[in-house]
Amino acid sequence: MNSGQDYCTNFDFWQTYELWIAFAVDEWLRGLLMLLRWGTQTWESKAMVKPQHVLTT
Known part of the structure; x- marks a missing residue:
């Protein structure tokens, strides 16, 4: 049986x-959406x- 410490360490990773x-x-999604929005003007x-x-002057 595995100890609880091994499970927590692996889960956190x-x-x-x-x-x-x-x-x-x-x-990336926000950047692409803003690029599309910027392009439509x-x-x-x-x-x-x-x-x-x-x-x-």
Whole structure:
């Protein structure tokens, strides 16, 4: 019979490994979605504040 210590150590390793994979997938998915959103430029018409043109001398 295995001790409880062996189970916890092995479980913590895989749990940490899967957590980092989830972080990486989340970052890539958010990045790709924002890239698609940026490319459509539909967000420009939804701006709350209109840009002001600054005169330069």
